[in-house]
Amino acid sequence: MSPSDTRTALDRLGLATALAKARKSYAEGGIPIGAALVFHGNDSSSASQPPPQGNEGVAALSLSSGAAVLGSAHNARIQKCSPTLHAEIAALEDAGRLGAGVYRRCTMYTTLSPCSMCTGAILLYRIPRIVIGENTNFVGGEDLLRSAGVEVVVLQDGECRELMARFIKEKPEEWNEDIGEIS
Amino acid sequence: MSPSDTRTALDRLGLATALAKARKSYAEGGIPIGAALVFHGNDSSSASQPPPQGNEGVAALSLSSGAAVLGSAHNARIQKCSPTLHAEIAALEDAGRLGAGVYRRCTMYTTLSPCSMCTGAILLYRIPRIVIGENTNFVGGEDLLRSAGVEVVVLQDGECRELMARFIKEKPEEWNEDIGEIS
């Protein structure tokens, strides 16, 4: 595959991985937002470095030289009674402790535009690229990410959008709690 | 006590609570940063509302009408092998799920200037005030917080500073990992 074909294939897989977690969460009665941290180890600048090992290998998979899903998870507010396990935070947690250099060769995939906290986590670890399923139900820190040099891709995926819209309609109070809005 | 005396007493207690967690973490071989989420329920605007209940009561304590420590914790990178349980995130987690209105009547106390992720968490939940032990060992998102209208107080506490400086000298690689810096 050409580099751009590889990227498209990896983006499709990354978002599908995140969406699978969002669907799982919805099925559990939880907030249907999913995320995946994907190592894209095929940069020429990093070709000589080995890929990191995932800590559990649940979704590990290679598409190109060294690419792998390092972590994937869904929002766990309802399931774990957690105010901080947003999907992106939970995906970072699922990936475990990684050296600073690893994050700099990753893309974060998320089904919904990231809130301030998740935006800040991406900035903390200098993740250079984020692919967002949709930003019609919520718009988070995309401008802050762009101003910091992060590549932001919004796919406007219909499945992500419909799943989230359904949840917001069904459980508006839980959704407001998740984004710090007073119901 | 006058309102300003009450605030000073609450700030002293809040930072001491955070510092106790930082010391605990250091004793465990962990990163010595602590934080506490404190409800300051004595605002005239919120006088008619009851204080929330903490989820475990470990540090619950009243100093004024309804004030209470809702959550307190330390950085858990080393202890829990966690890349996201910075002290502030862990304190929010310790406090559990809270309605959006509760956060808006809280102060976050932290022994060290907050990183991008923790800054974003404070913005997500519209916590209106942060009291920082020191910002000589690290400066995080203070400007972003101020620009969003958050009151930022930096105490330049010697004990916070010395504990953190000792850790950075002893374990520079763990510290760099925590802030996404390549060692």
Ligand SMILES: [Ca+2]
């Ligand atoms: Ca997983």
Ligand SMILES: [Ca+2]
């Ligand atoms: Ca606690």
Ligand SMILES: [Zn+2]
């Ligand atoms: Zn978030």
Ligand SMILES: [Zn+2]
């Ligand atoms: Zn932090």
